[in-house]
Amino acid sequence: MRVEQLGEGQPELAIVGGIHGDEPSGVSAVERLIEASPPVEKPVLLVIANERAIEAGERYLDADLNRSFPGDPESEAYEERLAYELSERLAGTTALAMHATQSHPEPFLVADRVDDLVERLGRTLPVDAVVDTGEFIQGRLFRSVRTVEVESGLQGSERAADAAIGIVIAFLEEMGALAGETADDLRERFGVASSSASESVPVFRLTRSVPKTGTGDHLVSANNFELVDAGDRFASADGTPMVADESFYPVLLSAEGYDEIFGYAAQKIAELPRERPDNAE
Known part of the structure; x- marks a missing residue:
């Protein structure tokens, strides 16, 4: 794990x-920010977490790091030990x-609950949706x-890499760590936009997973x-159509992303009006 810091304290x-x-x-967004080393109003940790898996080009080595928190310092699994260490550092x-x-080319925000912070970031970050996982994904x-x-x-x-650094800049600006002129300088340096063009941001809550069947086709x-309406085809398995029993919004739905599920079904619970960042925490 690589850890750097902007600012003192x-x-x-x-x-x-x-x-x-x-x-x-x-990784690219963190490396760009480390290289730029902008002045900050608040100290910020910059972390590249799973360096071994990055070097191997694999999602993980022993266990999915983002299913391993809070971690275990005594575990035989590398990612479970790393989860504990990362928890301590953060x-x-x-x-x-x-x-x-x-599964999806446009950026979206994911949180375990929709509170004031998530609503605020949903309105100001250049993302196209907010997803509330609740207790669904442990x-x-x-x-x-x-x-x-x-x-x-x-x-x-490259589109995802550019979106990532733009979102990082917007987050630090919104949270009061970057002055407006510094954020604008960084956007110009990296050639990224300040916000999404959408007028509002939909909020979705996960309700269930969508299992895969068949042998792998x-x-x-x-x-x-x-929206997928009840009775609509949304996928196929080994040539057999899969039809929705009830209406749902697909989230992270993909043939490739997960081994045992296509992704998740969600309901739409809100629409957040878009606001431009005001540089205040």
Whole structure:
């Protein structure tokens, strides 16, 4: 695990990339910020988490790091020990964890609950949706540290890498760590936009997983965050259509992303009006 810091004193905020070794966009965002070393109003930890998995180009080596929190310092599994160490390093911070996906090209925010902070970030960050996992997905960094996650786009794409650094800048600006002129300078340096063009941001809550069946010939025909009506085909397994028993919004739905599930079904629970960052915490 690589840890750097911007500013002096006890960190209040953290940016974490590389929780999964096959998601380079977050690693790129942290490395860019380390290289730029901008002046900050609050101290910020910059973390590249799973360096061994990054070097191997694998999601993880022994256990999925983002299903292993709060971790175990005595575990035989490398990622479970790393989860404990990362939890200790991030204690007392509000963390932004950067991810990427195989299911959706546009960035979206993921949190374990929709509170004032998540609503505020949903309105101001350049993301197209907010996903509330609740207690549905266990073992994520949420369990150890106040965290919001962002899926920055498709794994390995330049578009996801650019989205990731833009989101990091917007987060630090919104949380009062970057002055407005510093944030604008960084955006110009990296060629990224300050906000999304959308007028509002939908909020979805996960309700269930969508299991895979068959032997491995899977296709997805629905679009993430677009309503699938009851009776509509949304995927196929070994050539057999899969039809929705009830209406749902797909989230992280992909033929490739998970071994045993296509992704998740969600309900739409809110629409947040878009606000531009006001540089105030």
